[in-house]
Amino acid sequence: MSMARLVERLLQLVPVLLGVSVIVFVMITLTPGDPVEIMIGDQVVTPEQEAQMRRDLGLDRPVHERFFVFIGNAVQGDFGESFYHRRPVIDVIAERLPATIELSLVALLIALATAIPLGVLAAIRRNSILDRLATVGSLLGVSLPGFWFGILLIMLFAVHLQILPVSGRIGYSSEIDPITHFLLIDTLLRGRPDAFLDALSHIIMPAITLGLPMTAILMRVTRTSMLEVMRQDYVTFAEAKGLPRRRVLFRHALKNALIPTVSVAAIETGSLLGGNMIVETVFGWPGLGRLVVESIFVRNYPLVQAAVLFYAVTYVMLNFLADILYTVLNPRVKL
Amino acid sequence: MTDTEAASGAGAAGDTIFRRNMRSFAENRLALGSAVVVVIFVFLAIFAPLVAPHDPAETDLFRRLQPPGWMPGGEWSYLLGCDALGRDILSRIIYGARISIFIGAAVVLVATTVGIVAGLAAGYLRGWVDTVISRIVDILLGFPYLIFAIGLMAMMGPGLFNIILALVYKEWVIPCRVVRGETLVTRELEYVEAARALGASGRHIMLREILPNILSPVIVVSTIRMAHVIILEASLSFLGLGVQPPTASWGAMVSDGRAFILQAWWVSTFPGVAILLLVLAINVASQGLRDAFDPRFHE
Numbered sequence: 001m002s003m004a005r006l007v008e009r010l011l012q013l014v015p016v017l018l019g020v021s022v023i024v025f026v027m028i029t030l031t032p033g034d035p036v037e038i039m040i041g042d043q044v045v046t047p048e049q050e051a052q053m054r055r056d057l058g059l060d061r062p063v064h065e066r067f068f069v070f071i072g073n074a075v076q077g078d079f080g081e082s083f084y085h086r087r088p089v090i091d092v093i094a095e096r097l098p099a100t101i102e103l104s105l106v107a108l109l110i111a112l113a114t115a116i117p118l119g120v121l122a123a124i125r126r127n128s129i130l131d132r133l134a135t136v137g138s139l140l141g142v143s144l145p146g147f148w149f150g151i152l153l154i155m156l157f158a159v160h161l162q163i164l165p166v167s168g169r170i171g172y173s174s175e176i177d178p179i180t181h182f183l184l185i186d187t188l189l190r191g192r193p194d195a196f197l198d199a200l201s202h203i204i205m206p207a208i209t210l211g212l213p214m215t216a217i218l219m220r221v222t223r224t225s226m227l228e229v230m231r232q233d234y235v236t237f238a239e240a241k242g243l244p245r246r247r248v249l250f251r252h253a254l255k256n257a258l259i260p261t262v263s264v265a266a267i268e269t270g271s272l273l274g275g276n277m278i279v280e281t282v283f284g285w286p287g288l289g290r291l292v293v294e295s296i297f298v299r300n301y302p303l304v305q306a307a308v309l310f311y312a313v314t315y316v317m318l319n320f321l322a323d324i325l326y327t328v329l330n331p332r333v334k335l
Numbered sequence: 336m337t338d339t340e341a342a343s344g345a346g347a348a349g350d351t352i353f354r355r356n357m358r359s360f361a362e363n364r365l366a367l368g369s370a371v372v373v374v375i376f377v378f379l380a381i382f383a384p385l386v387a388p389h390d391p392a393e394t395d396l397f398r399r400l401q402p403p404g405w406m407p408g409g410e411w412s413y414l415l416g417c418d419a420l421g422r423d424i425l426s427r428i429i430y431g432a433r434i435s436i437f438i439g440a441a442v443v444l445v446a447t448t449v450g451i452v453a454g455l456a457a458g459y460l461r462g463w464v465d466t467v468i469s470r471i472v473d474i475l476l477g478f479p480y481l482i483f484a485i486g487l488m489a490m491m492g493p494g495l496f497n498i499i500l501a502l503v504y505k506e507w508v509i510p511c512r513v514v515r516g517e518t519l520v521t522r523e524l525e526y527v528e529a530a531r532a533l534g535a536s537g538r539h540i541m542l543r544e545i546l547p548n549i550l551s552p553v554i555v556v557s558t559i560r561m562a563h564v565i566i567l568e569a570s571l572s573f574l575g576l577g578v579q580p581p582t583a584s585w586g587a588m589v590s591d592g593r594a595f596i597l598q599a600w601w602v603s604t605f606p607g608v609a610i611l612l613l614v615l616a617i618n619v620a621s622q623g624l625r626d627a628f629d630p631r632f633h634e
Binding site for chain 1: 471476481482483487490562570573586590592593600604615619
């Protein structure tokens with residue numbers, strides 16, 4: 001792909017991102033309930049103090065002016081103060097982000113590591129028992145409500161068998177000084193294999209729950225595209241040349257069959273973001289998703305606003321990345 | 336072939352294709368069985384007051400966390416046990432079906448209608464109409480679904496009408512894209528050209544000529560979306576952003592049971608089974624529908 005096309009695609013993102021910001025701004029502006037009243041709560045304040053607070057928040061200005069202030073500040077990473085934490089929203093979000101990213105990456109890893117082999121096997125042994133089981137499994141995977149599946153896992157592995165912890169990110173005894181804030185990496189950097197295993201035992205259930213729908217989808221995509229590739233002339237030709245089947249399948253077919261899988265994986269990584277809220281709530285995972293849900297109930301709107309915007313921007317960027325990845329991997333496709 | 340048939344003979348030929356498709360759907364045992372399951376759920380929802388063994392809101396502290404009928408301490412008249420307020424779980428599941436199915440159907444119905452109108456307009460009229468609609472679609476696609484709905488619910492506050500609204504705001508994009516794509520292809524077909532040559536109005540062409548011929552894929556997509564919407568509604572109500580208590584909704588029931596997973600596994604488990612059963616049945620049935628209606632699956 002040429003540089004010019006890349007820049008053009010990047011420029012196409014601008015109106016989308018602008019539109020997304022408008023919607024987020026409108027959401028917050030149309031909210032019933034006055035943020036100043038929420039901040040005041042039960043405290044007694046004079047009308048002058050109230051007016052001052054309104055001025056500080058810029059609420060005395062007309063709506064269109066407030067929008068430009070919001071965009072201007074957002075671009076600089078300034079989302080105002082979290083009512084609840086009395087700290088800048090951006091700091092609170094940054095603090096919770098590593099936990100969410102770590103969980104999402106492990107979920108992605110689990111999904112890829114199960115979906116690809118299963119999809120390939122199902123395609124190679126088409127209509128076998130394994131293929132049917134995989135089909136049923138993938139249907140179950142997209143039909144299971146994540147919050148319920150998570151609770152079932154907790155009941156089985158934490159309550160009944162007692163081999164995994166119910167919630168949290170790491171046990172008290174294993175807490176370590178953070179370096180990267182990714183606990184699976186930090187525990188190893190600090191030379192604490194025991195703490196690593198502890199962190200691993202905490203992340204395994206939430207990651208499986210989060211990755212389940214993605215596993216189901218990726219498996220189906222891999223199976224379909226593998227079947228398609230196996231019908232192609234070049235694969236038949238390689239087989240006709242007398243190359244061993246294993247080599248044909250894994251060296252020739254799989255490489256091309258994985259193209260759709262990779263780009264769907266990039267798109268689905270975006271939907272992991274939505275699943276985060278549910279999974280983090282179920283497993284008491286101290287990430288951004290749970291923070292947003294909690295913030296809604298304490299009407300901490302600046303934080304909700306910033307987080308929704310953050311999620312949307314990440315989602316748009318991931319979809320963009322999926323497009324680019326697809327073109328790079330598949331030179332026949334022109335953007 | 337399908338297109339020309341559908342195009343040439345107005346009503347009669349269309350019916351034959353529809354009937355043939357329905358027959359091929361009925362031959363798919365699994366899909367048919369799933370459709371029956373969906374119908375049973377709808378039936379339970381409609382006739383909930385007649386079917387439910389107890390009043391779903393009736394609390395009985397003597398039956399607090401009572402186990403299911405087959406377990407020691409359980410009663411057969413309270414088949415699936417009771418929740419923390421001593422309410423009959425089976426009755427609450429039956430009433431909960433009303434919420435799930437009503438919201439699922441309402442969201443898909445409204446979203447599909449909006450999507451059809453917007454998609455037809457964008458695909459047939461092209462020009463600035465298409466540009467505006469496609470931009471809005473792009474922007475809405477920029478939000479992860481659940482986060483968009485959560486954000487809206489946080490702003491609008493909980494409630495039945497608000498959930499439907501929050502989900503419709505984003506859901507219409509999906510049928511809209513399908514309709515737009517199909518319209519772009521169909522508007523170039525000869526029979527549409529013929530109608531135009533005969534001086535038919537744009538409205539007539541969109542609603543009478545194009546729409547009937549693109550309805551199958553739209554219906555198929557809508558049924559698949561229904562499963563998604565039901566899970567989304569359950570997720571919102573699990574988070575406490577759905578229909579408010581004491582109205583029974585499956586997601587909230589699962590959430591209520593979380594506090595008692597140590598002593599009473601049934602409180603969370605059974606409502607979740609209901610969600611899974613309904614969503615799975617819709618998914619399998621709609622896949623059967625797709626296979627039957629999409630000519631690409633006919634060989």
